[in-house]
Amino acid sequence: MELKTCIVVIYSMIVVVFLSSRGKCSPPGPVVECSSGLTDCVVTNSYGAFSDRSICKAAQAVFPSTEEELLASVANAVKKQQKIRVVSKHSHSIPKLVCPEGDSGLIISSKDLNHVVSVDESSMRMTVESGMGLKDLIDSAAEHGLALPHSPYWLGVSVGGMLGTGAHGSSLFGKGSAVHEYVVGIRLVVPASQEEGYARVATLTEQDMDLNAAKVSLGVLGVISQVTFQLEPMFKRSITNVYKSDFNIENSIVKFGLEHEFADLTWYPSQYKVVYRVDDRLSINSSGDGVNDFIGFQPQSTALLATTRAAEEAKEATSNGEGKCILSAIQVSTILSTGAGLKNNNLLFTGYPVIGYQNKMQSAGSCLTSSENGLLTSCAWDPRIKGLFFHQTGMSISVSRISEFLSDVKKLRDMNPISKCGLELYSGILMRFVKASSAHLGKEEDSVDMDITYYRSNDPNTPRLYEDVFEEIEQMGFFKYGALPHWGKNRNLAFDGVIKKYSKSNEFLSAKNKYDPQGIFSSEWTDSLLELKDKQVTVSKDGCALEGLCVCSKDAHCAPDRGYFCEAGKVYTDARVCRG
Template sequence: YPPKYLAYAKMRLFQVPSGGLLIVLVVCLFVTQVTLQLQPLFKRSVTFDERDDGDLEEQLAKFGYQHEFADIAWYPGHRRAVYRIDDRLPLSAPGDGVLDFIGFRATPTLGIQANRLAEDLLERAGNGTGKCVASRLTHAALSVAGYGLMRRSGGVFTGYPVVGPQHRMQASGGCVAGPEDALLTACPWDPRVRASSFFHQTTFSLPLARAAAFVADVRRLRELNPRALCGVELYDGILMRYVKASTAHLGKPPSAGSGGGDMVDFDMTYYRSRDPRRARLFEDVMEEIEQMGIFKYGGLPHWGKNRNLAFAGAAAKYPGMAEFLRVKDAYDPDGLFSSDWSDVVLGVGGGSPTRDAPGCALEGMCVCSRDEHCAPEQGYVCRPGKVYKEARVCTKVSS
């Protein structure tokens, strides 16, 4: 091991109460040198400003430079965008606010199940209009409540701006620290809850120079069928976060030109059936957006919030990948911190993140190339995209 790499082992003994068996557990802790940069505590002032999305491409290019902690949530089905005006203030500024995002709070289990049942029924009925009504009501409820902003913990939203210390404004929800109440309440995604939320995620980063063109393409897709994008609004729309360029081996790579490599993260959450062979309502639209971002615009996939197809060719998008692998092998020559999956996404060993099988496109395990990759028995067959013609998506066709 390199000289700065230290290994420690701690032995722990456990006595089984029923008698004699002694379990010896050796815990290995691997430590390398870590440097942290700290800064004094400060406060933040947050306002959520909802606007028409008509100039979203123009705003996207500059909004992140106008406010230190800016982001934008886009509701394309309803042609709206919510701009997070979020700036640093000195610790002496008045205010003791907190962000406890409503969607990340401990929620009554019956409410979680009712929401899921409602979406399941809309899916099975092919009711896109119903999804649009539901998303409008959901967004209105969040907006009236300030998305969980409060002037003090346990209070209620009384208006903008809300000012509070950094650590309470950055932490976005108290679900994990919710009460232990025999699952009367839970996180909406808690797998212990029967019929809890179940969803796909597609998340990737694009350079600012390409982000506006991607938004314009999604807008063109929206104009063909606005109802098709109401589903993503049920999960708080398309969230766009700003990320600085980085020289880290797997960071957002710097590049020449406007923005110098700074990027926008596009984060989308949408319905997923518990039956992997069941197609989704407007399946083709989200698949086209996914392929548009990952392949047409060369998006860098989020390492955890994506379907398998997003990782096809991902390693080649990182100029520092070879150096990262060299360091990884030096610090972990036996692959203790690797897995078959991490090898695949890092381009080690020649494995593929996708597979060729009936229905594979429905779960993002492949890009369809044949009808059987979709759900032809449900009327979903493989067709080119409507805006991004090189896309291959599972499209519902009339019988």
């Protein structure tokens, strides 16, 4: 097939893949499955794979639908000294946060704890149960003329999950973009003495210092039952995406974040381009009924997803970086020409600005809510199909150091621009703004948060094309520039020594010991994060660096039999990367 014809075919495939949301979709499957009744269970995440690809088992699972049932479940487990972890309906955390210790633990699913408890319109406060999804939360608030000012961009997260991992949107205005900054109360079910019935409800308000521990909890204090949010009057947003050269991005990024309340940037480094999202608040009376239906979160054809994945695998196998560049250039052009999923009238993108109500503009995820169609379409990463499979690095670098970091990434890019094309197939580098937090495990400083998504091999022993480049960026961020990791994303190495980066970690550990002194809600993974019981997050074994389980210190940590050896970084020379 001639190159021109091939490009037209690929372009058509991408258009169909990304515009297939007008059909129906198969929502994601369950993340907790038990072999007999509610015993002998396996828990996973929405991607079907944890960072180390381990299988997480539990002796039992429960699905409480009221606080009373939740209290009884915790009490029964505490009485038996059974370890507990909590999982949401869709379980979008990549690390092993939902895994109980060993295979004798209890999984508590919050999926049926999804009700509005109360709304006080005069104080603009709303209390909801912890399993409520983000979509239901913001739409329920909208029914009362209220808005959650900030949220993650993905609708498939729960209230408890957002607080467990410190989820956020993008803003340097006011209290910033972290959801937990708008939490004014939490009801927490925690272990108790025999005299108290083995479990009790701890009520935390703004007057309780422990609220700052519970706001970003990692699930180690207890089970969040209910959360009270301080909301705002409903407002509208105006979004215009501006496509520019990435010239001087390192010196203009913070200024841009201070000019627009909901600003973010998406960087396509191999194309030397960046999309500046000019995103501001408007009066409720402003004209416009737009919707954010982000392309990557729309239902997508499973057949074409499989074809797209196979095409990328072929380019990986043949070290065809130029082929990835062709695909990424077409894909970025397609996304931009369709407004990246923004719609002016709930049906079509007709041009900028796109103006709409906050609850319709702040997040997206239509692949979650479409009707079942037998997996003809699905969310792109659904493990039931041969679709996307990826690593995701989420790091926050202080605004005082972001210029240096981006300059270093540019130097690395300029050595071989082709090496960055692969990440542009996964929407480039998304850069959002997050303010310093009141939470003990929240952001220490005003920061720029970067989401970098990139190809992951189905075989953990197979190195990736340009493996060294992505590893150097990852290590550069976390080790040279002291980045804080997103608790719900990242590979193991990102969490190495992480608790030492938090100035109030001792206050968090004191709260943990206060509410769960026996570690009923702790696991091997959370103990590793908190550096308890001599646990470590990194794993040293042959090939461990390929999946980010370690930083290589010898060739065997890479894939020497396939020509990948442990070598120094090219810009950040302290990095140790697998280079082929």
